[in-house]
Amino acid sequence: MPVEKRRGMVCMASEKLESGICIACGREVKGIPARQDFVIRAARKMRAILRMAPHHTVVENAHFEEAKARRANFEKSLMNYRLGAVLFFLFFIAGGIFFGGDAVSSLFAAAAGAIFIALLPYLRYYPKFDWDFSSNQRR
Numbered sequence: 179m180p181v182e183k184r185r186g187m188v189c190m191a192s193e194k195l196e197s198g199i200c201i202a203c204g205r206e207v208k209g210i211p212a213r214q215d216f217v218i219r220a221a222r223k224m225r226a227i228l229r230m231a232p233h234h235t236v237v238e239n240a241h242f243e244e245a246k247a248r249r250a251n252f253e254k255s256l257m258n259y260r261l262g263a264v265l266f267f268l269f270f271i272a273g274g275i276f277f278g279g280d281a282v283s284s285l286f287a288a289a290a291g292a293i294f295i296a297l298l299p300y301l302r303y304y305p306k307f308d309w310d311f312s313s314n315q316r317r
């Protein structure tokens with residue numbers, strides 16, 4: 179997306195800032211909320227179950243560029259690991275056929291290994307901050 183268009187979105191979003199904890203500096207600020215993806219929703223549920231105070235993640239305008247860069251890195255590692263998972267799966271299956279192993283169990287092992295690899299980058303999860311409010315409705 180061209181830079182001018184993103185800038186326009188920043189202006190549009192300024193009245194939609196929410197108060198929460200800034201992901202970059204940990205201060206309580208008004209900022210852009212993190213997108214409510216499955217990781218954020220799961221973290222919320224965990225905090226609710228553990229009776230911890232709700233933690234609303236936002237990013238200040240001042241830290242937005244940094245957050246965007248870190249999110250881009252995270253998305254890149256997601257892509258790389260997914261590619262790695264697919265390659266692992268294919269090589270594992272190819273190896274299984276080559277060595278004449280049990281096809282069903284090597285399929286399961288290959289799938290389990292591939293899923294594990296694909297999930298690894300979530301250990302360094304970084305949320306997305308954007309203005310897609312259609313997917314960010316709070317209940």
Ligand SMILES: [Zn+2]
Nearest residue numbers: 200202203238
């Ligand atoms: Zn901050």
